[in-house]
Amino acid sequence: MKTFLLCVVILVALEILFRLGHWFRYRRPYHVSIKFPWNEGCVVPHPYLSFAYRRNSAILINQRLPYELHPNDYFSFKEPLHLNNYGHFGEDFASTKEPGVIRIACLGASTTANNIATDIRDFTYPALLRDMLEAAMPQKRFEVFNCGIGGWVSADILINYILNLSDLNLDYIILYHGYNDLYLHLSDDVRSDYSHNRKNFGEVIHRIKRAYYFPKFRFWHSYEFIKDRLLGTGNVRNDVLRLLVKHGVDIEADFKTLSIEQENFRKLLVLAQHKGTRVILSSFAFYDFRNDLVSKRYGQGVFLENALMAELADEFAALFVNQAELIPQDKRYFVDSIHFTPEGMTLLARNFANKLLAELKG
Structure with a gap:
């Protein structure tokens, strides 16, 4: 005893x-994650993408979001999140476009896909953009597709566009992307297909399953911390990005191979141009609120990414929105270094809307 x-x-x-x-x-x-049954999760393996979301499904389990600058201030959603016939958030994408419709695809990762909710409503920048365009030009019809997946890198965005989106008769593409590729360039053995430090979800799904079967004690934080680090959280949405990484990064390495990311987007732009789709490129907004060595290093990487994106805009005569300059670095707009509050999402959407409306009203 x-x-x-x-x-x-x-x-x-x-x-x-x-x-x-x-x-x-x-x-x-x-933060103790909510436990999702692994076989009911929205994340699934894909033969050509790092991972994908399950088509024609929904995310029904809500939780408060532990963002660093606004811990537990927001929810995952107000209304359950629907994953459509293409595995993206929102209503289904029709394969054919009705006459007179202006069809826009927003490409990116979590800063595009992200849904954040208050007690009152949901916020995503593509939905806000659609509302702004419809309010400014009520005589026009707009379709704005949210084609972002949180955690994707430039190779995923390129492959998804080629295989799934390029034949949707798009009028515009908005590409807002940065940050996610950077860890792949902090290495000495960088490969253009990113296989040097990125796995496919199919390689690690057994670890997701194993973590799910360990008990969860929400009151026992030290146990949950150790279990999460050794086995995983039992929540596939939380675990997948960590498990896709093969090894750590060399924070002292330079970003000399970032041209790989630029080349991925160059190929996307060539195909979009061939399809007659107008492209809007953007710099990426990064808020260095941590002000430590790692954050500063990633901030330097985002700065270089933005310069390469601006080069592509010049090369292809694409429209360019300098979001990094237009969105103030303040917690009023950010929930962490890269994701936005509802006010930040609204400003992001407004900046894109202004650029689109200037061209449409010509």
Whole structure:
């Protein structure tokens, strides 16, 4: 009995120390993820993409979001998130376009796909963009497709466009992307297909399954921390990006291979041009609120990405929106270094809307 009590006292003491240490370092409690049945998750393997979302499905389990600048201020959604016939968020994409419709595809990763919700409504920048365009030009009909997937890199965006989106008779593409490719260039053995440091989801799905079968104790933060690091959270949406990485990065390495990302988007632009689709490119907004070595290094990488994107805009005579300059670096607009508050999403959409409307009203 004494041994049992001693073990309980030790575990409680360790839990208190962990909670205090985590609070002093991050100024928030440790986030214990909601457990999703692995076979009901929205993330699925794909033969050509790092991963994809399950078509014609939905995300029904809601949670508060542990963003660093606004912990637990927002929810995943107000209304359940529908994944359409192309595996993207929103209503189904019709393969044919009705006469008179202006069809726009928003390409990117989580900063495009992201849904954030208050108690009142959902916010995504593509939906906000559609509303702004319809309000400004009520005589026109607009379709704005959200074609972002959180965690995708430039190779995924290119492949998805080639295989799934290029034949949708798009009038415009908006490409807003940055940051996600950077870790792949902080290495000495960079390959143009990114296989040097990126796996396919099919290679790691067994680890997702294994983590799911371990018990979850939401009150026991130190246990959850250790389990999450060693086995995973049991939540496929949280685990997939971590498990796709083969090895760590060399933070001292330069970004000399970023031309690979630029070349991926150059190929996308060539095909879009061939299809008669007008392209809007953009710089990527990055908020260095951490002001530490790693954050500064990634900030330098985003700066270089933005310069390469501007070069592509000049090369292809594409429209260009300098979002990095137009969105103030302030927590009013950001929930972390790259994702936006509802106000930030609204400003992002407004900047794109202004560029589109200037051309449409000509």
